[in-house]
Amino acid sequence: MSRPVLTGTLIAAGGLLSTGYATALEPHRVQVTSYRLSPPNWPGGLRLRVAVLTDFHAHPRCMGETEIAAVVSRTNALAPDVTVLLGDYGSQSTGPVPFETVARLLSGLEAPKGVYAIQGNHDWGDDREARRRGHGPTRAERALREAGLGFLENAVARLDLPVPLWLAGLESEMTPRVPQAPALLDRHRLSVLGRTLQHVPPGEPVILLAHEPDIFALDLDSRIVLTLSGHTHGGQIRILGWSPWIPSRYGLRYAYGHVVERGRDLLVSAGLGSHFVAGWPVRLGVPPEIVIVDIAAAEANTS
Numbered sequence: 001m002s003r004p005v006l007t008g009t010l011i012a013a014g015g016l017l018s019t020g021y022a023t024a025l026e027p028h029r030v031q032v033t034s035y036r037l038s039p040p041n042w043p044g045g046l047r048l049r050v051a052v053l054t055d056f057h058a059h060p061r062c063m064g065e066t067e068i069a070a071v072v073s074r075t076n077a078l079a080p081d082v083t084v085l086l087g088d089y090g091s092q093s094t095g096p097v098p099f100e101t102v103a104r105l106l107s108g109l110e111a112p113k114g115v116y117a118i119q120g121n122h123d124w125g126d127d128r129e130a131r132r133r134g135h136g137p138t139r140a141e142r143a144l145r146e147a148g149l150g151f152l153e154n155a156v157a158r159l160d161l162p163v164p165l166w167l168a169g170l171e172s173e174m175t176p177r178v179p180q181a182p183a184l185l186d187r188h189r190l191s192v193l194g195r196t197l198q199h200v201p202p203g204e205p206v207i208l209l210a211h212e213p214d215i216f217a218l219d220l221d222s223r224i225v226l227t228l229s230g231h232t233h234g235g236q237i238r239i240l241g242w243s244p245w246i247p248s249r250y251g252l253r254y255a256y257g258h259v260v261e262r263g264r265d266l267l268v269s270a271g272l273g274s275h276f277v278a279g280w281p282v283r284l285g286v287p288p289e290i291v292i293v294d295i296a297a298a299e300a301n302t303s
Contacts, residue, residue: 026287028062030070030272030288031287031289032074032078032289032291033269034292034293035291035292036295037226037301038297039226042205042295042298044299045163046163047294048081048113048296049078049295050081050292051078051083052267052290053085054120054231055231055269057089057090057096057271057274058101058273059096062273067272071272072108072109078290081112083114085118085149086120086209087172088122088273089102089120089123090126106149113160113161116150116151118169118211122174123140124172131176135177152168154171154192154195155168156168156169156196164201164205165204166206167207167209168193168209170192170193170196170210189218190219190220200223203223205225206224209228211229216266217254226265226266226293226295228266229266229267229268231248231271232256234271235252235255235256235286237284238256238284256268270287272290274288
C-alpha cells in the first residue's frame with residue numbers, strides 16, 4: 001500500500017473511531033466535576049456543598065431512565081447540602097423519556113437543605129401548547145411540582161441555614177413573553193431579576209440559578225455571590241478548547257466551567273444529555289457531568 005493511500009486509510013479509520021466514541025461512548029460517560037469556590041461576600045463560617053444537574057434531554061439513546069436513576073444515586077452519594085436542577089429535562093428528538101418520568105426519578109434526590117429546579121429553553125420551546133397560550137405552566141413545570149420538587153421561576157427561596165442565604169431562579173430566555181432582540185432581552189432580564197430580588201433583604205447573599213449563562217455579562221445585583229448555569233453543553237464538541245457551535249451570544253466566553261469577571265463567579269455545567277445529530281447523541285471532549293461545588297469563605301478554604 002502506498003504512503004498516500006495508507007495515510008488516507010488511517011485518517012478515515014481515525015474519523016470512524018472518533019465518531020463511534022463521540023456517539024456510543026462519551027455521551028454515556030458521566031463524570032463528577034468538583035470545584036472549590038470562595039466568592040466575595042460569602043458569609044463567614046458557612047460551608048455549603050451544592051450539586052448541579054442540568055440539561056438532561058432525557059432520551060433512551062442517551063440519558064434514559066436507567067441513566068437518570070444512576071445520576072440520582074451518584075449525586076446522593078456525594079452528600080450535597082442542596083441540589084439544583086437547571087432545566088432542559090426532556091429531549092427535542094422523537095421518543096423522549098416523558099417529563100413525568102424524569103420528574104419522578106429526580107424526586108429521589110436527597111439534600112438536607114432542599115432540591116430546587118428551574119426551567120430551560122427546551123422546556124418552553126418544545127411545549128407547543130404552553131407557547132400557544134403564551135404562558136405557563138409548561139408540562140415540565142407541572143411534572144416537577146407534582147413530584148414535590150422545589151420550583152423557582154422568577155422566585156426566591158431562603159435556605160434553612162444559620163446565616164441568611166437565598167436561591168433565586170430566573171425564567172429562561174425562551175419564555176414566550178421575553179423579547180429576543182439583544183438590547184431588549186438584556187433590559188427585560190435585568191428588570192425581571194430586579195423584581196425577583198425585591199423579596200431578598202438588603203445585604204443578604206444570593207445564588208442565582210439561570211439556565212442560560214449570558215446574563216452574567218450584565219451588571220448584576222451585588223447580592224448575587226454566585227451564578228450557576230447550563231445550556232451550552234460545554235459546546236458538546238470541544239477540541240483543544242474550541243467548539244464549532246455554542247448557543248451563546250458570547251461564544252467561548254461562557255461556554256464551560258468556572259468564569260470570574262469583575263470579581264464575580266459563574267459556573268457553567270456541560271450538562272448530562274446531548275443534542276442529537278443524525279438521530280444519535282454526540283459528545284466529544286466534553287463528557288456529561290455531575291457538578292459539585294464546595295463553597296466557603298476564603299479563610300475557610302485555605303485552612
